[in-house]
Structure formats: structure tokens, C-alpha cells
Amino acid sequence: MSKKTAPKSQSIFQKRLKKFKSFKRGYYSALLLFGAFLLSFLNPILVNNKALAVSYQGEMYFPALTTDVYQAKDLGQRMIGEADYRQLADQYEEKNEGDWVVMPLYPYSPIESLLTDPKLPGPPPHSPTAEHWMGTDDRGRDVFARLVYGFRISLAFGLGVVTFGYVIGMTVGACLGYFGGRLDIIGQRFVEMWSGMPFLYTVIIISSLIKPDFLLLIAILAAWRWMGISYYMRGEFYREKAKDYVSAAIAQGDSHSSIIFRHILPNSLTPIISFAPFALVGAIGSLVSLDFLGFGLQPPTPSWGELVKQGLANIQKWHLVFFPLGALFSTLLMVVFIGEAVREAFDPKVFSRLR
Amino acid sequence: MGAYFIRRLLLLIPTFLGITFLVFTVTRFVPGGPVDQMLLQMQATTGEAGGGGGGGAASTVEIPTEVLDELNAHYNLDKPFYVSYALWMKDLLTLNLGESYKFNQPVLDIIVARFPVSIYFGLIGFTLAYSVCVPLGILKAIKHGSVFDFASSALVFVGYSIPGWALGAVLLVIFGGGSFFDFVPLGGFRSEGWDDMPMWQKITDQLHHTILPVIAYAAGSFATLTVLMKNSLMENLGQDYVRTAFAKGLDERRVMLVHALRNSLIPICTGLGHAIGIVMAGSYLIELVFNIDGIGYLGYTSIIERDYAVVMGILVINTLLALVGNILSDVLYVLVDPRIRFS
Numbered sequence: 001m002s003k004k005t006a007p008k009s010q011s012i013f014q015k016r017l018k019k020f021k022s023f024k025r026g027y028y029s030a031l032l033l034f035g036a037f038l039l040s041f042l043n044p045i046l047v048n049n050k051a052l053a054v055s056y057q058g059e060m061y062f063p064a065l066t067t068d069v070y071q072a073k074d075l076g077q078r079m080i081g082e083a084d085y086r087q088l089a090d091q092y093e094e095k096n097e098g099d100w101v102v103m104p105l106y107p108y109s110p111i112e113s114l115l116t117d118p119k120l121p122g123p124p125p126h127s128p129t130a131e132h133w134m135g136t137d138d139r140g141r142d143v144f145a146r147l148v149y150g151f152r153i154s155l156a157f158g159l160g161v162v163t164f165g166y167v168i169g170m171t172v173g174a175c176l177g178y179f180g181g182r183l184d185i186i187g188q189r190f191v192e193m194w195s196g197m198p199f200l201y202t203v204i205i206i207s208s209l210i211k212p213d214f215l216l217l218i219a220i221l222a223a224w225r226w227m228g229i230s231y232y233m234r235g236e237f238y239r240e241k242a243k244d245y246v247s248a249a250i251a252q253g254d255s256h257s258s259i260i261f262r263h264i265l266p267n268s269l270t271p272i273i274s275f276a277p278f279a280l281v282g283a284i285g286s287l288v289s290l291d292f293l294g295f296g297l298q299p300p301t302p303s304w305g306e307l308v309k310q311g312l313a314n315i316q317k318w319h320l321v322f323f324p325l326g327a328l329f330s331t332l333l334m335v336v337f338i339g340e341a342v343r344e345a346f347d348p349k350v351f352s353r354l355r
Numbered sequence: 356m357g358a359y360f361i362r363r364l365l366l367l368i369p370t371f372l373g374i375t376f377l378v379f380t381v382t383r384f385v386p387g388g389p390v391d392q393m394l395l396q397m398q399a400t401t402g403e404a405g406g407g408g409g410g411g412a413a414s415t416v417e418i419p420t421e422v423l424d425e426l427n428a429h430y431n432l433d434k435p436f437y438v439s440y441a442l443w444m445k446d447l448l449t450l451n452l453g454e455s456y457k458f459n460q461p462v463l464d465i466i467v468a469r470f471p472v473s474i475y476f477g478l479i480g481f482t483l484a485y486s487v488c489v490p491l492g493i494l495k496a497i498k499h500g501s502v503f504d505f506a507s508s509a510l511v512f513v514g515y516s517i518p519g520w521a522l523g524a525v526l527l528v529i530f531g532g533g534s535f536f537d538f539v540p541l542g543g544f545r546s547e548g549w550d551d552m553p554m555w556q557k558i559t560d561q562l563h564h565t566i567l568p569v570i571a572y573a574a575g576s577f578a579t580l581t582v583l584m585k586n587s588l589m590e591n592l593g594q595d596y597v598r599t600a601f602a603k604g605l606d607e608r609r610v611m612l613v614h615a616l617r618n619s620l621i622p623i624c625t626g627l628g629h630a631i632g633i634v635m636a637g638s639y640l641i642e643l644v645f646n647i648d649g650i651g652y653l654g655y656t657s658i659i660e661r662d663y664a665v666v667m668g669i670l671v672i673n674t675l676l677a678l679v680g681n682i683l684s685d686v687l688y689v690l691v692d693p694r695i696r697f698s
Binding site: 189192193196197198200201202204205206208209278281285288289292293294295308311312315316317318321322325328329332333335336337 | 366369370371373374377378381382512513515516517518520521524525527528529531532533534535541632639640643644654655658659666669670673674677678681
């Protein structure tokens with residue numbers, strides 16, 4: 001071999017990754033969104049009404065890091081029930097006996113009602129203040145804290161629906177496309193029937209009847225979000241199956257599962273990968289819509305849609321509509337940017353143009 | 356071809372039966388049906404609620420068993436679910452959707468009364484969407500890569516990232532007189548006393564009630580429709596027949612607007628069929644945001660109040676509209692594109 005080596009060969013995936021990175025807004029959106037999602041797992045120590053650390057009479061407590069509940073009286077507070085750490089911090093400072101409290105950066109919890117807080121006079125919802133950056137909702141809960149927790153829930157929910165929907169859609173589509181014949185005819189009729197059901201209405205009816213929890217709601221939404229994927233998959237499998245490399249694999253005596261998973265599947269992923277971000281947009285949008293209608297996640301789950309519902313009931317409280325929808329908008333915009341970059345990288349459409 | 360559509364029409368029947376049977380069965384196996392609701396109401400009116408409220412309605416109030424049996428028989432709740440489904444289906448075939456226990460009126464009348472409002476907003480919103488998106492998509496395709504293309508792409512990204520009803524909510528907060536401007540009312544179809552207004556006031560009042568919901572409707576399909584139009588035209592501009600047209604010496608305008616545009620409208624036309632469902636059945640979310648008393652709003656309130664006759668009635672109409680819309684799309688496809696042959 002000569003010393004001058006040819007440029008290092010790149011796999012198709014490396015090429016695509018390089019292309020993806022060349023779309024700056026998509027690439028940075030991906031980094032930002034992924035970073036924010038990872039950060040959101042630190043929510044309990046960033047946004048919480050429980051202290052990170054309490055030093056009381058020489059003893060250390062870490063309420064935010066453990067599941068233990070500390071009684072107020074054990075920490076020298078004159079009240080019944082769980083300690084109020086914000087108050088505790090003031091109390092220790094006043095007494096100046098060497099006790100101290102370290103609060104999280106934003107010392108409010110998403111499900112804590114602040115109705116008894118003397119700093120918040122009047123009935124809720126309160127407008128934004130220096131302490132409550134986005135005000136409070138109609139039960140006196142801090143809106144910013146709810147938005148921050150709602151972000152993780154919305155994104156996790158969306159990813160769950162997409163994953164679940166993809167598994168169902170890919171399985172059904174692959175089976176119909178690969179095995180064909182009578183199974184295909186019957187299966188397609190079934191898919192058609194299923195897609196004929198009015199999505200939102202049926203989901204609302206079911207949700208109003210069974211009051212689903214997080215996972216069940218993911219399953220219900222996924223049950224109505226797999227048909228599109230199955231059409232794509234079926235088409236791809238149908239096309240790929242007729243190609244020579246599949247005939248070669250069959251001639252080799254490969255099993256069905258080997259042909260499906262090792263040969264055809266990797267070749268048929270392109271369209272569904274480039275569709276995934278848009279599926280995520282749809283899933284997050286549906287969750288917010290359902291929460292807005294009151295048929296989404298069960299209260300008191302922090303949710304963006306529920307805040308909008310309150311905002312429309314208290315139309316003069318603009319912060320209840322603007323902030324959650326702003327959060328929804330920025331999240332979805334980032335996902336759309338990612339989707340644009342992914343599509344360009346995986347499935348480039350070059351429009352040839354005459355003149 | 357005819358055989359294909361006859362088969363599609365026949366396929367409507369099992370699809371329709373499957374959907375209604377599924378939902379009917381689900382509504383039957385869940386507590387809180389019409390009889391329970393009525394018991395709750397009786398409990399509230401007789402003032403014997405005590406500390407109970409909530410769930411265990413029958414335990415606190417003494418209801419004679421004959422009355423209960425009669426009620427159950429009235430709603431066919433005393434029979435197995437498949438029997439009452441069959442009875443419900445039999446009624447449906449004679450266009451009898453049952454009676455709403457909340458309105459004490461036939462379901463069909465209640466639904467039909469709300470059609471005009473839903474169609475009014477749906478149709479205007481739909482027309483607005485097409486009359487903005489189609490020209491915009493064409494312009495974007497013709498000026499692909501220009502400053503205008505990039506600037507309008509920003510709008511498309513916004514359209515993708517915010518659902519129509521959410522945009523409606525934001526606009527309502529801004530213009531509805533809550534905190535910022537007081538341009539438009541807080542929703543509804545018309546102001547009270549509309550009938551007694553002078554002509555001019557009637558028109559402005561109607562316009563004020565119309566503008567925001569219609570924008571919300573149009574925003575819902577803005578991004579997809581614009582991009583569909585643009586991509587479709589772009590694809591056609593690269594085709595051989597466009598090259599031929601240029602080679603013949605036709606001017607650019609004619610090639611673009613007559614040759615390429617006609618073919619690129621095909622996917623747009625087929626979307627018209629699907630629109631029938633949205634136009635006629637309204638949108639739950641938008642009607643709820645703007646307090647529009649249409650089909651969507653009725654469906655939503657009936658689910659909350661467990662008025663199952665109405666819930667099922669709206670499901671029937673929604674499903675039928677969606678299924679017919681699908682077939683209509685295919686028919687349109689064949690009509691505008693003679694190359695398509697279904698068989």
C-alpha cells in the first residue's frame with residue numbers, strides 16, 4: 001500500500017451523521033433538547049420545596065435527596081406535619097444559633113399549594129413576581145415549577161407514545177408486507193377499520209371512562225398512532241422483498257426471522273426514522289390537547305395543557321396561557337428543527353430544476 | 356373501477372359496525388351511566404346528599420326498585436350489552452338515535468341543530484386555509500431558495516410547532532379583552548340580542564365572533580398544506596414534460612402556471628375529501644376554546660355529563676363523515692388524475 005492513503009471510507013451512517021451535524025439549527029436543537037431532558041432528571045434538587053441540606057443542632061439532614069419525611073417538630077419548627085423548609089431557613093437565620101438550610105435553586109414544588117404563603121396575598125392565580133417567576137395557578141401552585149416538571153413528563157410521554165406506536169406499527173407493517181397474501185388482505189382491512197375511528201373523540205371517551213395513569217395513557221395513544229407507520233413499513237417490505245439480495249438470502253436457506261431482521265429491516269428504516277421527530281411532535285401535541293380537555297394525565301400531575309385550561313377560565317391571567325404554550329411551542333419547534341435535519345440527512349430530496 | 360368503489364362502500368359496513376360496537380361496549384361496562392347520573396341528580400334535588408356526594412349514590416337515597424327497573428329498562432340497561440347494541444343498531448337504521456336524558460330531546464334533533472354553527476366556522480376556516488396556503492406554496496416553489504422562501508419558511512415552522520387551538524387560545528388572551536386589547540368578544544357564535552341589531556352592527560358583530568376561531572382553524576392545517584403544495588410543484592418542475600414545454604419555447608409563466616401547476620394540484624385536491632369531517636363535525640378543541648356551541652362542544656359536554664345517547668350519536672356521525680371523506684378523496688383522485696386506476 002502506498003503511503004498516501006485514500007480518504008477514510010465512511011459508513012452510510014457516518015455520512016448521515018455528518019450531514020445531520022451540518023444543519024446547524026437542527027444539530028444544536030438536538031443538543032439543547034437532549035441536554036434539557038437529561039437536566040430534567042435533576043429536577044428534585046433544582047426545583048423543589050424540600051431543602052438539599054439542613055444542619056440542626058449539629059446533625060445533618062438531606063430531605064430532597066431521600067424519601068424520608070422529616071417532621072417539623074424534629075427540626076425545631078412549631079407546627080404539625082412535614083417541615084416547611086423555606087420558613088425554616090428564615091427561622092434559623094433569625095435565631096442565629098449556627099443552624100442552616102440549603103434550599104434548591106428554585107425553592108418551590110409543582111404540587112405544593114402556596115395559599116397560606118403570607119407573601120402571596122389575595123386569591124390565586126397570582127401574577128408573576130420576582131419570587132414566582134411565572135406566577136401561580138388557580139390552586140396557588142407555582143407555575144414555573146409546574147412547567148419544569150411538565151417538560152420532563154411531556155417529553156417522556158411523547159417518546160413513550162412514539163416508541164410504543166413504532167413497535168406496533170413496524171410489527172404489523174412488516175408482517176403484512178413480508179408474508180403478504182391473505183394475511184395482507186385481512187390485515188389491511190383491519191388497519192383501515194382502525195384508522196376510520198375518530199381519534200381524539202374515541203380517546204376522550206375511553207379516557208373519561210377508565211381514568212388512565214401515565215403508562216396506560218401512553219398505551220391508549222399509541223393504539224391510535226401506529227397505523228401511519230404500518231403503511232410505511234408494509235410498503236418498504238413489499239418493495240425490498242422483491243429485490244435480489246432477499247432472493248439470495250432465501251436461496252441460502254436463511255430463516256424468516258433472519259431475513260426480516262438482518263436483511264430487510266435495516267434497509268427499510270429510512271422513511272420511518274425521518275418521520276420519527278414529526279411523530280413526536282404529534283404525540284406531545286396530543287398530550288397537551290388531552291390535558292387541556294381534562295382527559296389527560298390524572299391530577300395533580302404537572303401538565304401544560306391543564307394550565308392553559310385554567311388560563312382560559314381566568315382570561316385576565318395571561319401568564320397561565322402564555323407560559324405553558326410558550327414552553328410547548330419552543331419544545332415542538334426544537335423537535336421540528338431536528339426533524340428537518342434528520343430528514344435532510346436520511347432522505348434527501350433533491351429537486352432538479354430546469355431553468 | 357365501479358366495482359372498486361362498490362367494494363369500498365360495502366367495506367364501510369363492517370368498519371362502522373366494528374367502531375360503534377367497540378365504543379358501545381366500553382360505555383356499558385363503566386359505572387356512571389345515565390341511571391347513576393339521574394340518581395345523583397335526584398339526590399341533589401331532594402337535598403338528602405348529606406356528606407356523601409361523589410360515588411355511592413344509591414346508598415344514601417332510597418329509590419324504589421320498580422323505578423330503578425323502569426329506568427334501566429328505558430335505557431336497555433337490563434339486557435346483555437350485545438342485545439342492547441342490537442336494539443340500538445335497529446333504532447339507528449330507522450334514523451332513531453335515541454333520546455338525550457339531559458336535553459329530553461331526540462339526539463338527532465340536538466345534533467342537527469348544531470350543524471350550522473360548526474359548518475359555518477369550519478367552512479370559512481377551511482376556505483381561508485386553502486386560499487392562503489395554495490398561493491403561498493406556489494410562490495415558495497417558484498422562488499425556491501429566495502429570501503421570500505426563507506422568510507415564509509419561518510411561518511411554516513411556527514405552524515408546525517403550535518396546534519391550531521393553542522394559537523387560538525393565545526390570540527384570545529391577547530385580543531379578547533383580558534389583559535391587552537379588547538377587540539373581540541370571548542367567543543360564542545353571536546352576541547346576545549343579535550336579532551334586534553341594525554344591519555351594519557349585525558355584520559360587524561358576526562365578523563368579530565368569526566375572525567379568531569377561523570384563524571385557529573386555518574392555522575391547524577397551514578404548515579402541512581403549504582409544504583404539500585410547494586413540494587408537489589417542485590417535483591413537477593423537474594419532470595420531463597416541463598423540459599419539453601420549455602423546449603417548445605413557451606414562456607416561463609405559462610409553463611409554471613398551466614403545465615406544472617395543474618399536475619401539482621392533484622394531491623391538494625384529494626385532501627378536499629378528508630376535509631368534510633373537519634368542516635362538518637367541527638373541532639372539540641377550537642369550539643371549546645371559543646365557547647362555540649357546535650358539534651364538537653356538544654360531544655365534549657356530553658362525555659363529561661355521560662349523556663351516552665348523544666355521545667354515541669356524535670360518534671356515528673363523525674365516523675360516517677370520516678369514512679365517506681376517505682372514499683370521496685379516492686373519487687376525487689380518479690376524477691382529477693386519469694392515470695389513476697383503482698382495481
